Amino acid sequence: MHPMNLLASLVALGLSAPALALSDADVASALKKRLEGDRTGACFAVAVVEADGVSRAYGCAKAGGEPRIGPDSAFEIGSVSKTMASALLAREILAGGASLDDPLSDWLPKGTRVPEFEGQPIQLRHVVTHTSGLPALPPGVAITDPNDPYSGMNPKMLHAALGRVQLTRAPGSAFEYSNFAMMLLSDALARRTGKDFDALLDERLFTPLGMAHAYVNDKPDDVTAAQGHAPNTQPVPAWTFKPDLAGVGGVRATLDDMVAYVQGQLGAAPQDLMPALDLAQQPVWTSGQPTMAMNWIVAPLNGRPVHVHEGGTGGFSSLVAFDREAARGVVVLSDTALHSLGGLGSLGLHLLDPAVPPGQPRIATPAPPELIDALVGDYLLQGVMKMSVRRKGEALEIQAQGQPAFEMGHDSAGDFYPLAFDALLKPVKQPDGRQSFVWVQGGGAMPAERIDANGATP
Structure with a gap:
């Protein structure tokens, strides 16, 4: 997974007046402007969620031929999975079983050495805002398969790796994106609830929201796992995770699954889930850039907070963004890893407000x-x-x-x-x-x- 490419754009841009509702044709037109002829050959599934309906479009850089994605295609959503882990933590908090002030050590097996800085412990609030001070990946844990880098990691390795970390600053003092920290939280949620993390997702998030085709490892029969691609158009292997570490980036979902997720974030979740989604959207870390809720970047655009997260794996890219006050959300899913080329932020912002340019395709051209x-x-x-x-x-x-x-x-x-x-x-x-x-x-x-x-x- 990769840090969010959208941050610079969010800080730099201010949206114009509230945008008009978009039709399927409008979304398809924006997608074509962004994608047609792109050298990556990427395909996108896109949705704009509004109070009065949902507009969708599917498209590929190369026109014609057999479409390789569709409504039944499940994409690796990468780090957008972290927002789902945060929703589960928020449910635990509201049930009285957790607090953002809990030391991370309280959630790990007894005897696990967790680093502190001058007596200041890492708390759960630091984990969900990427301010824990833990590195991006667990030190001393070898990546056995570069094409599937998380497949060989397990909780015992992560707990041992904590003992090799020395914090260089106080937790909560600076933003540093950490997949390591979120893998620890994912496993900790499973331990605390006594359920496998993938089962926890299904029971407490996917089923209540109607995300019928979202999964971690057990693909539903009526779903096609989309093939991922590198930016050079070549197919790449899927990424896999031990079930209890999947909160870092292991969810696969269709476009309609993610539409249901955004609709829930905008207020349509069941009564027993909505308070947790609301809690996870509240700013937690506000003393630096970016402002962070529970794994959501929160950026002021046009005086309104917009929540956003991008995701990326070896063969996929994803973006979810929503403006709660304007009752509009956006989902962009791609079967190609585009994080090295700027990600999906330009198109996502354009769909939130068409006054923002959608970005341009990268066309292969002769060099001067x-x-x-x-x-x-x-x-x-x-x-x-x-x-x-x-x-x-x-x-x-x-x-x-x-x-x-x-x-x-x-x-x-x-x-x-x-x-x-x-x-x-x-x-x-x-x-x-x-x-x-x-x-x-x-x-x-x-x-x-x-x-x-x-x-x-x-």
Whole structure:
């Protein structure tokens, strides 16, 4: 899962006057503007939820051919699952079995070493706002399958990993996205309630909301598990989770499942569930950016709070956003991992308010010959890894030290990208007029510095 790409857009934008209701045709038109011809080949399932109805559209970057997604397609929703775990925690709080002030240690097996900072413990409020100070992933836990990175993790590994963490700041003092912390909470909810986490989701959230086709590992017979894709159009394996860790990102759902979820968030949930959804929407951490409810980013747009969360796995992207006061919500699901390309935020904001541009497709285009020539040379990435950039015919080729060479494509956003895997080479003009670049891969951005034949900087 990946941190939310939408945050910068939410902070920067202010919505205009309340938008008019959208028809299916309006949603399809917006989807076409954002997606048609996109080099990723992605397909989207999109819905706009309003008080008087729901508008839906399905579309793919490549027009024609057999549609690969539809109403029965279940998508990996990634980190949007965290908001569902928070709803379950909110139910426990309202039932008197929990408090956001509970130390995390109280929810873990006896004897588990949980780090503190100068006597200040990690509390549940810090876990659900990503301010615990715990790292993104458990230290010392090997990823045995990079194509399914969470499949080998289990609760015992996570509890042991806590003993290897030293907090560098007080819990609650800064935002740092932590899948590690949310896996711990997911397992803790299962332990506290005595139910498997996937069963807990089904009983206390999916069934009350009418999310009949949402699941973790046990796919309903009338559902098709959508095939996920990397941004280079290639199919990738599904991500899997131990059931009790699924609150970090293990839910699959159809578009209509997520429509029902948003309708519940907007006030249509059953009476015994609505108070928990309301509680999970209340701001918890307000002393920095972003303002966080229980795993919802809360951003003021047009003077109204908008709740949002994006999700991403190895082959999928998702976004859920809603404006409670305007009674409008948005769901965007994609069968392609787009987090490295900016995610789904632009389209999601556009569907909340059509005055916001929907974003543009990344069209594969020839690179300017002069740009290719200007980039040719040897570089050091973040002072560590050597990479050579060469011309290959009318294209660019890169080769990191000790690795094969890879041909690069070029798109209408001005970026180069490997044809064989997910990364970006973003050209940057230096103050002296020479070209360099930033290498973006795996959620990190590494600036490149030119070096001469001896490995020294000019």
